[in-house]
Amino acid sequence: MSRPVRFNIHPREAQVADAVASVEAPEGYAGEGFFTARLSDVVGLARKNSLWPLPFATSCCGIEFMATMGSHYDLARFGSERVGFSPRQCDLLMVMGTIAKKMGPVLRQVYLQMAEPRWVMAVGACASSGGIFDTYSVLQGIDQIIPVDVYVPGCPPRPEAILDGFMKIQELVGQESIRRRNSEQYKALMNGYGIE
Amino acid sequence: MVYGQRKKMTNETIQKRLTEKFGDAVFHFEDTYGMLTFEASKESNLKILQFLFDDTELNFRFLTDLCAVNYPDQPGRELAVVYHLHNLKDNVRIRFKVFTSISEPDIFTASKLFSAANWMERETFDFYGVNFVGHPNLKRILNVDEMDYFPMRKEYPLEDQTRRDKDDEMFGR
Numbered sequence: 001m002s003r004p005v006r007f008n009i010h011p012r013e014a015q016v017a018d019a020v021a022s023v024e025a026p027e028g029y030a031g032e033g034f035f036t037a038r039l040s041d042v043v044g045l046a047r048k049n050s051l052w053p054l055p056f057a058t059s060c061c062g063i064e065f066m067a068t069m070g071s072h073y074d075l076a077r078f079g080s081e082r083v084g085f086s087p088r089q090c091d092l093l094m095v096m097g098t099i100a101k102k103m104g105p106v107l108r109q110v111y112l113q114m115a116e117p118r119w120v121m122a123v124g125a126c127a128s129s130g131g132i133f134d135t136y137s138v139l140q141g142i143d144q145i146i147p148v149d150v151y152v153p154g155c156p157p158r159p160e161a162i163l164d165g166f167m168k169i170q171e172l173v174g175q176e177s178i179r180r181r182n183s184e185q186y187k188a189l190m191n192g193y194g195i196e
Numbered sequence: 197m198v199y200g201q202r203k204k205m206t207n208e209t210i211q212k213r214l215t216e217k218f219g220d221a222v223f224h225f226e227d228t229y230g231m232l233t234f235e236a237s238k239e240s241n242l243k244i245l246q247f248l249f250d251d252t253e254l255n256f257r258f259l260t261d262l263c264a265v266n267y268p269d270q271p272g273r274e275l276a277v278v279y280h281l282h283n284l285k286d287n288v289r290i291r292f293k294v295f296t297s298i299s300e301p302d303i304f305t306a307s308k309l310f311s312a313a314n315w316m317e318r319e320t321f322d323f324y325g326v327n328f329v330g331h332p333n334l335k336r337i338l339n340v341d342e343m344d345y346f347p348m349r350k351e352y353p354l355e356d357q358t359r360r361d362k363d364d365e366m367f368g369r
Contacts, residue, residue, distance in 0.1 A: 101340045134355045136347040137339060 021077070023049055040178045047091070047117070048174040049079035051166075054090035056110060058097030061124035061156040065096050068159040078166055087113040092169060093146075096156075098126040099139045111146045112195065116181050119169055122148045123162055125155045147189055205253075205286040207232040213253055218244065224293075231289055238277075238294040242304045245292070248281060249309060256281040256290065262306070262316035264324040266298075268350045274298035277326055279306070296326070298349075305331040323348035 026045055028037030053075075057065055069075050069083065084090040087110045099107055111120065122142050125131030128151045130140035142148060149172055152165035180186055190196050207227055214222045214234070222244065224235040236244050248256040261280040268274060273295035282289050296303055305328040306313040317328045318337040325346035328334055336343065345352060 102338075130356065136343075136352070136354070136356055138356070140356050 040176070043178050044174040044176060047176075048170040051078075051080045051092045051119075051170070051173065052082050052084045052090045053080050053092045053094050053166075054084055054087055054110070054114070056093060056095045056097075056107065058099065058103070059126070061096035061127070064156045064159055065094065065123065065162060068162045073159040073163060075163065075166065078163070078170065080166075087111075088115065090114060091118060091173075093118065093120045094123055095120065095127040095142050096123040098131065098133055099142055100137055101139050102137075104139050104145050107142060108145045117173075117176070119149045119173060120146055121150045121152065121165055121169055123152045123165065124157055125153065128153065131155060145193065147193060205283065205288050207290075210254065210288070210290060213251065214244075214247075217247055217251075228291075231291060233291040233293065235293045235295070238296045238303055241277075241279075241292075241294045242306065242309070245279065245281075245306055245309055248290075248292075255283045255285050258282040258284050259306070259310040259312045259316075260289065262313055262320060264320045264326050264348075266324060266348065266350045270295075272297050275301050275324060275326060277303055277320065301326045302329050303327070304329050307331055322346070325349065 023045060025035075026037045026041035028035055028041070030036075055062065055065055057063075067073060075081075075083075080092075087093070091114075093111055093114060095107065111118070120142075122128045126133060126138070127142050128148075130138050132155070134140070139145070150165045150168045152161050154161050157165075187196070207230075210232055211225050211234070218236070218240070221240055222234050222236050224233075226233040248254050258281065259279065260282045261278075263278055265276040265278060266274060267276065275296050275298055276293050277296070279292040280289065281292060294303065301324075303326055305317055307317060307328070308330070314332070315337060317326075317331055318334060320326050321328060321331075321334055322336045322339055323346060335341075339347065
């Protein structure tokens with residue numbers, strides 16, 4: 001059966017208001033010439049809208065990420081225009097693709113080189129669980145060596161799914177207490193992975 | 197000698213030349229899809245490779261591939277080491293096999309004769325545990341150094357056994 005072809009014969013006029021998004025101010029008390037709010041809200045707002053992702057792309061999910069960064073899906077709309085390739089400068093480690101066991105220590109070192117606060121997103125079935133590669137040479141999910149904040153399912157996930165995962169990360173980042181990284185619970189998590 | 201006039205090398209001439217030299221020490225000659233395959237005892241592998249290399253008629257001076265095969269149903273000869281050799285002058289390829297038991301998988305290294313054998317023997321050791329006697333640097337080449345088994349041997353399942361949270365039914369275990 002042939003697919004019906006549709007033509008956009010009634011294009012809508014572009015509305016500037018649709019294309020521009022602005023961030024809402026956090027809850028607070030405003031007066032003439034001053035504004036008070038919780039520090040963690042302001043810090044979270046700044047962090048979540050200027051995440052610097054570090055793409056760790058090893059296979060097809062990395063190709064989908066390239067589309068995500070491209071003009072059509074445009075990850076820059078979410079405040080991460082700047083993709084860094086140095087772990088020292090980045091907040092968000094995006095692991096996209098199959099991680100072989102031999103690459104495990106490399107990935108772990110990249111994670112250790114990132115400064116706190118840092119977040120990790122496992123994109124795709126392979127990074128999340130080893131995917132179809134249920135075999136002796138492939139790491140069965142990167143959460144065996146580093147803690148993961150958000151998993152994006154799919155093989156590979158569409159750019160929309162990666163964006164959805166990215167927005168979940170933003171949610172986490174925006175709501176995080178600035179003291180979380182000093183908490184006992186967080187230290188125990190890190191110790192669970194043999195870090196610090 | 198003009199190229200066109202040279203005698204064409206056939207599988208029969210190779211077989212004849214080898215039997216003249218080694219007699220019953222080379223056996224199981226087979227012609228699989230036009231490619232000559234034969235077998236010898238594992239002790240004589242270097243002698244035969246050297247002869248194939250040196251002989252002015254044979255000239256098998258290029259080692260295309262070296263690998264192993266595991267035959268768990270053949271007691272005493274569970275591991276086969278296969279050499280693929282190429283005569284670049286006449287463009288003829290042959291396959292040479294030696295068998296060994298899995299309990300004592302010692303085979304003389306071909307790395308002194310073919311430098312290419314160095315990494316290929318490391319790979320064969322890595323996956324099948326064939327111990328190449330005399331190899332200058334016999335250690336794992338592809339797998340992680342911590343691996344404590346030889347994954348391509350058929351006694352091991354292909355799947356990663358360290359996983360506990362995958363549904364066996366879904367993964368065909």
